[in-house]
């Protein structure tokens with residue numbers, strides 16, 4: 001089995017719900033198992049991260065960037081960075097915020113830069129933007145129109161149950177895409193080895 005680890009932080013449960021959707025999408029691809037890892041438990045899981053074929057990073061947008069807890073995980077990964085232990089693993093990212101925009105792109109850029117420092121291979125969302133024409137609606141996949149990762153949003157005064165189904169489907173699509181890329185690479189490795 002190929003392995004996808006979804007590494008996330010969530011202060012109030014919203015990003016956790018999105019992370020679950022990402023993992024569901026990844027696990028939906030045959031031959032792939034997905035593991036959800038909260039950065040609050042990270043010290044138990046460094047070996048899981050090192051063993052994974054892909055790492056999908058997720059953080060809420062706090063003050064226009066990743067949460068402090070996620071940044072602490074990024075900084076702690078410097079030990080892996082020194083030996084480039086995650087080089088050539090597949091990477092992707094997602095973020096959740098309260099505002100429609102809320103500067104989420106900065107958070108995804110932070111996740112992308114982090115993955116690049118680790119020598120990883122970034123996978124974008126791969127979906128056309130939704131809700132950007134007269135026939136569109138908030139029910140469209142990728143309703144917030146991101147490309148670099150999955151962008152999701154819900155109101156600040158509501159819980160995770162208020163996350164639109166379209167956003168959870170967008171998150172599932174990111175997980176599925178990463179899992180497909182992982183399977184394609186595994187197939188290529190087998191072909192080269194044969």
Ligand SMILES: Cc1cc2nc3c(=O)[nH]c(=O)nc-3n(C[C@H](O)[C@H](O)[C@H](O)COP(=O)(O)O)c2cc1C
Pocket residue numbers: 009010011012013014015016060061062063064065096097098099100101102103154156
């Ligand atoms: C400290 C803090 C800073 C925040 N900064 C932003 C922000 O920059 N942009 C935004 O749209 N929402 C911001 N929010 C709202 C959160 O992104 C939003 O509540 C999100 O659902 C939290 O996700 P979580 O439940 O996974 O922690 C902020 C919330 C907190 C607590």
